[in-house]
Amino acid sequence: MGSACAVPCVALDAAQTFDSESKRESDKEKKNANKSKAGEEATTSFASPAGERGRETEDGLCRLKIGIVGFGTFGQFLAKRFVSQGHAVLATSRSDKYLPVAEELGVEYFSNVDDFCEEHPEVVVLCTSILSTERVVQKFPFLRLKRNTLLVDVLSVKEFPKKLLLREVPEEFDILCTHPMFGPDSGKGSWEGLPMMFDKVRMDSENKKNEERCHNFLKIFEHEGCRMIPMSCEEHDRQAASTQFITHTVGRMLGDMALESTQINTKGYESLLTLIENTCNDSFELYYGLFMYNQNATETLEAMERSFDRTKKRLFDQLHEVLREQIFGEGQPAHIREQQQSAGRKLNK
Numbered sequence: 001m002g003s004a005c006a007v008p009c010v011a012l013d014a015a016q017t018f019d020s021e022s023k024r025e026s027d028k029e030k031k032n033a034n035k036s037k038a039g040e041e042a043t044t045s046f047a048s049p050a051g052e053r054g055r056e057t058e059d060g061l062c063r064l065k066i067g068i069v070g071f072g073t074f075g076q077f078l079a080k081r082f083v084s085q086g087h088a089v090l091a092t093s094r095s096d097k098y099l100p101v102a103e104e105l106g107v108e109y110f111s112n113v114d115d116f117c118e119e120h121p122e123v124v125v126l127c128t129s130i131l132s133t134e135r136v137v138q139k140f141p142f143l144r145l146k147r148n149t150l151l152v153d154v155l156s157v158k159e160f161p162k163k164l165l166l167r168e169v170p171e172e173f174d175i176l177c178t179h180p181m182f183g184p185d186s187g188k189g190s191w192e193g194l195p196m197m198f199d200k201v202r203m204d205s206e207n208k209k210n211e212e213r214c215h216n217f218l219k220i221f222e223h224e225g226c227r228m229i230p231m232s233c234e235e236h237d238r239q240a241a242s243t244q245f246i247t248h249t250v251g252r253m254l255g256d257m258a259l260e261s262t263q264i265n266t267k268g269y270e271s272l273l274t275l276i277e278n279t280c281n282d283s284f285e286l287y288y289g290l291f292m293y294n295q296n297a298t299e300t301l302e303a304m305e306r307s308f309d310r311t312k313k314r315l316f317d318q319l320h321e322v323l324r325e326q327i328f329g330e331g332q333p334a335h336i337r338e339q340q341q342s343a344g345r346k347l348n349k
Helices: 020-039 073-084 096-105 113-118 133-139 159-168 208-223 233-242 244-256 267-280 284-292 297-330 334-348
Strands: 065-069 088-092 108-110 123-126 150-153 174-180 195-202 227-230
Touching: 065 073, 065 113, 073 088, 073 096, 088 096, 088 113, 096 108, 108 113, 123 133, 133 159, 150 159, 150 208, 159 174, 159 195, 159 233, 174 208, 174 233, 195 208, 195 233, 208 227, 233 244, 233 297, 244 267, 244 284, 244 297, 284 297
Parallel strands: 065 088, 065 123, 088 108, 123 150, 150 174, 195 227
Antiparallel strands: 174 195
């Protein structure tokens, strides 16, 4: 029996020792880097050979290779803006049904998550629903990505994904929790002035390259004019329970009343119709996720119920006073009212 030839497998900057793709990519980067040094020593920009990491976009931004996990409505919404800025975007979802949309947007699409990971995106954005995130994260093959990958979540709740990612994601990965507080409806035009919350949950502060990559990703939103808000995940959920959850709750309550536009709409009523449209266009799954995965939401819902009861009581109490006045005041015969008024004047003397 002949002796087998041992072939060493070395993984450079990859999480699996058998990830030979990483070695090939690393060798390619070194070769291109040497060519760049020899022929472009005078170049001071981030530009590099076509298709390679570090190339600047037309707007002067550092070109990133961004992977999107979950190519539903919100994933497509972000992908469209990423592509428009000149970033390389790839995406993965459970089936091929999103392939036509991906091709139209200029996004490289993978129905197989392993193939997606082998492309080694620098940034991976989780665009899954709140309810499916835990299952997706627990099954995701992080070890097929490079060890220094930046993982970004964009869920509408923040404390839950923060704890989940810290628990499930290998410690070599950087974690950035964000909440673009707008969507396909409210952000279908300009993003100017729209709030973008972010929390650098886990970042290798000693690695300047990683820090710059995180900065470059956030710059995508800054470049669009977003109002950048650094905030802890815990503080986000505390505030969101009093803003986002209330907004969605009121919108759904009014939507359940089937309100319609009229010929005498006021501006206030128009605002309510817009609120219904913006909230009810989102799935009930999203609304339930805002309730289930924000521990402050129950208290907020109960506070809304108490406030409604107090307002209702005040209305009926005042109505009862009017009825009593009619029964015991204006509703009495004139001669009896005159006798009561006369008796009152005598008592006041």
